[in-house]
Amino acid sequence: MTSLRFRAVALALALLLGVPALAAAAELSLLNVSYDPTRELYADYNKIFAAHWKAKTGDTVTIKASHGGSGSQARAVIDGLEADVVTLALAYDIDAIASKSALIAPDWQKRLPDNATPYTSTIVFLVRKGNPKQIKDWNDLIRSDVKVITPNPKTSGGARWNYLAAWGYALRQNGADQAKAQEFVAKLYANVPVLDSGARGATLTFVQRRQGDVLLAWENEAFLSIDEFGKDKVEIVVPSVSILAEPPVAVVDKTVDRRGTRGVAEEYLKYLYSPEGQETVARHYFRPRSSEVAAKYTERFPQLPLFTIDEVFGGWTKAQQVHFSDGGVFDQIYKPGK
Amino acid sequence: MSIAATEERGSWGGRQHTAIPGFPLTLGITLCYLTAIILLPLAALFLKSTGLGFGGFARTLLDPRTIAAFRVSFGIALAAALINAVFGLLVAWVLERYRFPGRRLIDGLVDLPFALPTAVAGISLATLYSDNGWIGGLLAPFGIDIAYTPNGILVALVFIGLPFVVRTVQPIIADLEHEAEEAARTLGATRLQIFARIVLPALLPAVLTGMALAFARGVGEYGSVIFIAGNMPGLSEIVPLLIVIKLEQFDYAGASAIGVAMLLLSFLILLAINFTQVWMRRRYGA
Amino acid sequence: MAPEHHPGTGAGRIVLILLAGLFLVAFLLVPLAVVFSEAFAKGGAAYLDALGQPDARAAIGLTLLVAAIAVPLNTVFGLVAAWCIAKFEFPGKSLLTTVIDLPFSVSPVISGMVYVLMFGLQGYFGPFLAAHGIKIVFALPGLILATVFVTFPFVARQLIPLMQQQGTGEEEAAIVLGASGWQVFRRVTLPNIRWGLLYGVLLCNARAMGEFGAVSVVSGHIRGLTDTMPLYIEALYNGYDAVGAFTVASLLAMLALVTLVLKAFLEMNYRDDLTLAAAQVSRH
Numbered sequence: 001m002t003s004l005r006f007r008a009v010a011l012a013l014a015l016l017l018g019v020p021a022l023a024a025a026a027e028l029s030l031l032n033v034s035y036d037p038t039r040e041l042y043a044d045y046n047k048i049f050a051a052h053w054k055a056k057t058g059d060t061v062t063i064k065a066s067h068g069g070s071g072s073q074a075r076a077v078i079d080g081l082e083a084d085v086v087t088l089a090l091a092y093d094i095d096a097i098a099s100k101s102a103l104i105a106p107d108w109q110k111r112l113p114d115n116a117t118p119y120t121s122t123i124v125f126l127v128r129k130g131n132p133k134q135i136k137d138w139n140d141l142i143r144s145d146v147k148v149i150t151p152n153p154k155t156s157g158g159a160r161w162n163y164l165a166a167w168g169y170a171l172r173q174n175g176a177d178q179a180k181a182q183e184f185v186a187k188l189y190a191n192v193p194v195l196d197s198g199a200r201g202a203t204l205t206f207v208q209r210r211q212g213d214v215l216l217a218w219e220n221e222a223f224l225s226i227d228e229f230g231k232d233k234v235e236i237v238v239p240s241v242s243i244l245a246e247p248p249v250a251v252v253d254k255t256v257d258r259r260g261t262r263g264v265a266e267e268y269l270k271y272l273y274s275p276e277g278q279e280t281v282a283r284h285y286f287r288p289r290s291s292e293v294a295a296k297y298t299e300r301f302p303q304l305p306l307f308t309i310d311e312v313f314g315g316w317t318k319a320q321q322v323h324f325s326d327g328g329v330f331d332q333i334y335k336p337g338k
Numbered sequence: 339m340s341i342a343a344t345e346e347r348g349s350w351g352g353r354q355h356t357a358i359p360g361f362p363l364t365l366g367i368t369l370c371y372l373t374a375i376i377l378l379p380l381a382a383l384f385l386k387s388t389g390l391g392f393g394g395f396a397r398t399l400l401d402p403r404t405i406a407a408f409r410v411s412f413g414i415a416l417a418a419a420l421i422n423a424v425f426g427l428l429v430a431w432v433l434e435r436y437r438f439p440g441r442r443l444i445d446g447l448v449d450l451p452f453a454l455p456t457a458v459a460g461i462s463l464a465t466l467y468s469d470n471g472w473i474g475g476l477l478a479p480f481g482i483d484i485a486y487t488p489n490g491i492l493v494a495l496v497f498i499g500l501p502f503v504v505r506t507v508q509p510i511i512a513d514l515e516h517e518a519e520e521a522a523r524t525l526g527a528t529r530l531q532i533f534a535r536i537v538l539p540a541l542l543p544a545v546l547t548g549m550a551l552a553f554a555r556g557v558g559e560y561g562s563v564i565f566i567a568g569n570m571p572g573l574s575e576i577v578p579l580l581i582v583i584k585l586e587q588f589d590y591a592g593a594s595a596i597g598v599a600m601l602l603l604s605f606l607i608l609l610a611i612n613f614t615q616v617w618m619r620r621r622y623g624a
Numbered sequence: 625m626a627p628e629h630h631p632g633t634g635a636g637r638i639v640l641i642l643l644a645g646l647f648l649v650a651f652l653l654v655p656l657a658v659v660f661s662e663a664f665a666k667g668g669a670a671y672l673d674a675l676g677q678p679d680a681r682a683a684i685g686l687t688l689l690v691a692a693i694a695v696p697l698n699t700v701f702g703l704v705a706a707w708c709i710a711k712f713e714f715p716g717k718s719l720l721t722t723v724i725d726l727p728f729s730v731s732p733v734i735s736g737m738v739y740v741l742m743f744g745l746q747g748y749f750g751p752f753l754a755a756h757g758i759k760i761v762f763a764l765p766g767l768i769l770a771t772v773f774v775t776f777p778f779v780a781r782q783l784i785p786l787m788q789q790q791g792t793g794e795e796e797a798a799i800v801l802g803a804s805g806w807q808v809f810r811r812v813t814l815p816n817i818r819w820g821l822l823y824g825v826l827l828c829n830a831r832a833m834g835e836f837g838a839v840s841v842v843s844g845h846i847r848g849l850t851d852t853m854p855l856y857i858e859a860l861y862n863g864y865d866a867v868g869a870f871t872v873a874s875l876l877a878m879l880a881l882v883t884l885v886l887k888a889f890l891e892m893n894y895r896d897d898l899t900l901a902a903a904q905v906s907r908h
Contacts (some may be wrong), residue, residue, distance in 0.1 A: 352710070357796045357799045357800065358711050358712070358792055358795050358796060358799060358805075359799070359808075360707060360708075360711075360805050361711075361714075364708035365708045365712075365714070367704045367708075367883070368704055368705040368709075371704075371705075372705075372720075375720045375769070375773055376723065376727065376776065377723065377791055378742070379738030379739060379741070379773070380730075381740055382738055382741045382742045382747075383734065383737070383738050383741060385748075386741050393768070393884065398869060401637070409745075423645050428640065428643060429644045429647065429648060431640070431644075432640050432641050432644040432645075433644075435642070436641055438641055442888075444645070446885070446888040447648065447652055447653065447884070448648070448652070449884055449887065450652050450656065450880065451652070452827070452830070453830045453834075453879075453880035453881075453883045453884050454656070454876070454877060454880040455833070455834025455835070455854050455873075455876045455880070456834065456836050456854075457834070457854035457855075457857050457858055457873070457878050458659060458834070458857065458873040458877055458880075459655060460836075461857065461861050461869055461870065462655040462656070462658045462870075463655055465662060465870075466654060466655055466658050467656055471658075472658065473650070473654065478706070480710050485827070496651065497652075497655065500652075544875045554728075557731070558729070558730065558731030558733075558734075559731075559842075560731065560733050560836065560837035561732070561837050561840075563838035565665075569891050578732070578733040578734075581733050581737065581839075585740070588746075590740075591747065593737060594737070597737060598728055600731060600734070603733065604729055605729065606767055
């Protein structure tokens, strides 16, 4: 009797533990290690690409994606996260993988058109409905009554674009005076109560947790939050000037050669430049490179003067070293936890 | 309770002489397993934190943000343990002393926070206590915000800690002698007097133990808290989250330093509470 | 057990019961109800659709796989450790017991971090592992290790007091009668402790499937590959997909309920075979 009962309970427990389903079907797979606000874009694009690959070669490819702050993601790849392709927020993070791990060839940015950035974006402001604090431009962000939400430049790519966009604005206002620009950015970060590790975390902090008055956001992330949370919650403010954000893509050479996935990985990135790829990109609020596709979406993307990182900061390597390295300018101006 | 020890020392290591086989084997396996799974990794933690040197270690811990995180984690865990002491005692008392329909069900439900994964508790509590949630919506008109403030952390830690107090106190209530209470009653004591003078002193060691366990768990809790806390440095950022942030910045040494400090602090507090308990037991002879 | 001794006056008693009931409803029942209510917020079709996602299936499979490895490991070692501690006297025994308890007082985040420090590419064994093509962190072995760390004490802590209470008399008698060590364990010890063992395994499994903090640190968060159910829930929740997050959460909530029912069943029917169960439960 007890023995029977024992077996019954043990059986129930065994069912609880379950027998793991063995997914053994041998098929092609890719891992795309990406940054935060591209979740929706790549969820969509992966399906489109899989169909394209199937039509082209007859093979089935499944694409896995991992998202997080761009800097954290790059470090995870350096630390051993096995990516076939990386699609990160800025060139420096891919350079870092190339130089610290030699997983990617140093000339990666020349292997695809447009500096290996199939789409661009910019930095805009997201404010609460009706813009209660009347935030119009960058100089409103240093007002003492304004709390600014932006992620951590040490871990997030978007956060570095935010920071450099503010710096570039200040340079323009002050006749290219670096000291004044630093003062401006220091004042701005004095208004930042929390630094999330990625852009998505910052969006949730602003929209869902209702912290702060303005979110510095990727344009695509700002549009997406309006889609998700509704026009009655938040609205977009376009500043007078911003930065041209170029999120690049690259194949991880060592990994694809070892796994034998180079062909599909290269096509995965190239197809982003095709009309279908560019359409998908634009649908998810990234600015397409293709002028034909861009022409269809002129109403979606506001026109504003955009400066590039090469013009103002002399490229990513220099900007990273001056501003975001340990003990760099950002470390000097940010004093958290007041 | 323990083995009837014959106190006959064995030939080596002083182990008890027994006919039962398997001592070297089981001890060997246990030591190897513990070393590989627990001791070596924890040693790596201590070793990594020494990489900072004493100056760097102190600088990491004395950083205002770190201090604030410790204040938030330990302060709110203590507040939650106090709330659980009151309500846990109440629940345990009602479950042990009264019979009413649904008692069995409630008794079983008390363990829910043990069984429910913390991430599930986290998103559920955050939804429930946000401004448009079932409970948050009721409180919002009165200007009470729970989710994404330190109050949210408190709610999560009360949820997590409740079973510790109830399950520690329950068996003691069941064993409580009724004679003293009866005697006091016949002598004309009010029920409040009986509770304060007779019942509470007898239960206090158990309540304290339960609190200590709830507190220790609350200090380290991560999953249920991060969803409902505002995660604002200095205000609602808990120590485990600060560790994760340091890890994401690849500041491994800094994360280890905070981890080491946290281990030592919770250990010290548990030790202190154990001492108090021994002292109480001696004093009240429970 | 305690008879209805002094029910007190009706009013005071009812007030206390209502107060306790209200507290439990608000703090336990309502959060549980929210999980299911949110999961079905867009109807049964959306619920099934969320479960049918390949990433959801992969997360469920991964969680089952991790538990199916970590729980038996900890069961075997829990048995071994309990045998060693309960059946023998030796110096350092209480220290050993304390070490077994250690994971209960370590923050889950630290439990995961220690493995990154050891096995990450920047960690102590990282370069060696990379040179030999062995992946631990950001892969299945890391998830299993972190889960094993967190759930190690459950089986051992349940069995030690039980086996101590039962003493060594029966085993010694069997040895004298010529049984081998393995036979003693199979025929004498195991039948005596089986309910306690089951109880420990049950709690160990619940924690293994639900662990969040420790696995979060070692996972790498690859959807469909290294996201366990709790991590997948977080990813969906952060991706604005509340229905999806609560749908997967509802599976874990059902697991919790089944665990509670089995646990209550064991406690009700085999209280004596579990010994000190109540006191031990409070140690998680």
